[in-house]
Amino acid sequence: QKEVEQDPGPLSVPEGAIVSLNCTYSNSAFQYFMWYRQYSRKGPELLMYTYSSGNKEDGRFTAQVDKSSKYISLFIRDSQPSDSATYLCAMYAGTYKYIFGTGTRLKVLA
């Protein structure tokens, strides 16, 4: 069993929809939780970073962490075609090592 599970998609939604992306993890020692966005032929870039359970909002993006359920989510409001990318969840496992989900491919249709 992988330490971090993420549905690979692809997920297709119409422009303006609310998108929900999720990851589950098995190691309760994970401390920091991140979401990265990766466009085709590019490296991942950090979208959101959270430490504790709860919600964190940044513009159209909301990151949610539920440590008791070992479940994290990223919500995208008013999705745009430019949001079409692969979204990777990541967790800091300690000793300078990050564990990534396999990524969810999102396509927002105009």
Next chain:
Amino acid sequence: KAGVTQTPRYLIKTRGQQVTLSCSPISGHRSVSWYQQTPGQGLQFLFEYFSETQRNKGNFPGRFSGRQFSNSRSEMNVSTLELGDSALYLCASTPPRETGYTGELFFGEGSRLTVL
């Protein structure tokens, strides 16, 4: 400020050969990490270097090695290439903790290796 630079961007090798990939971190970043990205496995941690010292290593065979130079530039080497080594190899640098470390990895665009 220039981002993380990786060279070469694309390369094709045959089984049994070796390859060296290079990474120049963002100026002022002293921690460099390497990840292998494949469609089935996602990003997998290879190793992390700081001040020329490897501080952690992922679960990869000894054919995968790396080093860091005094200017923080890093190289990784894969010897005796196998078909399964075909992947995107990503390098990431991390800002120093005293600048308000957020755990952010700044990634380069990667080196795409194809092994035939």
